[in-house]
Amino acid sequence: MADELRLPIAADVDVVQARQQGREVAANAGFTSGDQTVIAAAISEIARNILMYAKRGEIVLSVVANGDRQGVVVIARDQGPGIRDIARALQDGYSTSGGLGLGLPGAKRLMDEFELTSAVGQGTTVTMKKWRRLG
Amino acid sequence: MEVPILKQGHYLIASIQSALTDADLSQLREALIERVGRFRARGVIVDVTALDVMDSFAVRTLRDIAHMARLRGADTVIVGIQPEVAFAMVQLGLTLKGVATALDLEEGLAFLNQQGEGRLEDRRPPGGRIDRG
Numbered sequence: 001m002a003d004e005l006r007l008p009i010a011a012d013v014d015v016v017q018a019r020q021q022g023r024e025v026a027a028n029a030g031f032t033s034g035d036q037t038v039i040a041a042a043i044s045e046i047a048r049n050i051l052m053y054a055k056r057g058e059i060v061l062s063v064v065a066n067g068d069r070q071g072v073v074v075i076a077r078d079q080g081p082g083i084r085d086i087a088r089a090l091q092d093g094y095s096t097s098g099g100l101g102l103g104l105p106g107a108k109r110l111m112d113e114f115e116l117t118s119a120v121g122q123g124t125t126v127t128m129k130k131w132r133r134l135g
Numbered sequence: 136m137e138v139p140i141l142k143q144g145h146y147l148i149a150s151i152q153s154a155l156t157d158a159d160l161s162q163l164r165e166a167l168i169e170r171v172g173r174f175r176a177r178g179v180i181v182d183v184t185a186l187d188v189m190d191s192f193a194v195r196t197l198r199d200i201a202h203m204a205r206l207r208g209a210d211t212v213i214v215g216i217q218p219e220v221a222f223a224m225v226q227l228g229l230t231l232k233g234v235a236t237a238l239d240l241e242e243g244l245a246f247l248n249q250q251g252e253g254r255l256e257d258r259r260p261p262g263g264r265i266d267r268g
Contacts, residue, residue, distance in 0.1 A: 012156040019188055020154065037188060041227060044190035048157070078167040092228055102191045106227035 005061040007077075015047040018059045026072050029063045031132055039072055039130050042110040045103040046076040046126050052097050055081020055121065063131075071131040079123040086118055101124075138163045140170060145177040146247055147209075148240070151185050160196040167200055171207045178203045178247035182240055184215030194229040201234040210250045212236065214243035 004024060007018045019040040026036040043059060050057035057078025064071050085090045090108060095101035104126075108114040111128040118124040136159055141148045147170055149163060167179055181197060183189065189197075201211035212235040216224075224230075237243040 014156050014158050019190075023187070034222060036220045037223045037227065040188045041190055041223040044188055045227070048190070048192060099191065099195070104230045106191065106229070109228070110223065110226045129217050 002060060002125060007059045007061070009047050009050045009059055009078075011032065012048075015044060015051060018047045020045040021059055022059075022072070022074065023060045025063060026130070029072055029132075031072065031130070035132065036108045039074070040045070042107040042130075043074055043076075045107045046074070046128070047102055048120040049103050049126075050076055050078045050080070052099070054078035057123075065134075066131075068134050069131045070134055071112075071129045074126075074128050075121070076126040078125075082120040082122055083116070083124055084120055086116055090116070093098040094109060140166060142170075142174050142176070145157040145175070145251075146180060146181065147171065147176045147178070148180045149172065150182040152236070153185060154187070155193070157192050160193060164196055164200050168179075168203045171204050171209045176209050177251060179209050180240065180243045180247070181211065181213050182215050182243075183213060183220075184217065184239070186220065187217070189220050189224055189229070191227065191229055194224065195223070196256060198231060198234055201231075208213065210235065210247060212243040212246050214239055230236070 005021060007021060008014060009018060019130040022043040023036045023040040026039045028054055047059055057076065060075040083130045088094050090105050092105045107128060112131050113129040115127045136153055138149050138151050147167060149167060159180060169181065170176065181200065197213055204211045213231060214237045216236065235246060237246050
């Protein structure tokens with residue numbers, strides 16, 4: 001992919017940085033300010049999850065075109081402990097960290113596509129996309 | 136980035152100026168709860184007009200502020216949630232249940248003033264009348 005923006009996540013300022021960059025990428029790709037907010041909120045949730053569970057990782061932002069659609073792709077990657085029960089982690093209100101348990105399911109609701117792969121002891125990757133029709 | 140907290144009469148007004156990290160939000164919570172005691176505040180307004188995103192941590196912190204201030208005897212009202220922010224919050228499943236909100240600072244002040252009047256009512260002895268005799 002040509003224009004990839006790789007953002008390391010290792011401190012809470014990085015979470016703010018990642019969601020601001022996400023908003024900018026979405027704005028440049030022509031998303032409405034409502035969608036920019038939605039994308040920024042989803043990034044905020046998954047970036048914080050990296051920090052909370054894996055301590056460090058990265059967010060990769062890119063723009064893709066698919067026929068008459070254009071999309072923002074957000075990939076969140078870490079080499080943390082992984083998720084033991086993915087189905088539960090995607091349930092509202094389930095948290096192993098004392099949080100609200102709305103991060104992953106909330107981000108999933110905000111985006112059009114959401115995919116989570118995880119292996120215990122190896123890490124977690126979340127890939128999520130938001131689309132808009134061109135023209 | 137520290138959030139300035141103004142004291143106006145019996146109220147504290149925290150006016151968020153820019154994006155906040157989780158640490159900034161926690162710091163705001165500590166500062167407000169401490170100041171409710173120091174200034175004997177009866178009301179707290181948190182103005183979030185400048186926030187372009189409210190995620191689960193921000194919402195939890197605002198809820199904590201409201202509940203802690205309540206335990207310290209002050210009412211809290213959150214003002215200035217932007218329409219797009221409200222939309223994303225609902226999608227995320229985030230609510231401010233049990234926390235007062237108002238459109239803007241002006242409405243927030245009106246709300247606190249109203250609460251204050253209600254509280255004077257509460258102080259009346261049973262029978263609903265202040266015994267001045």
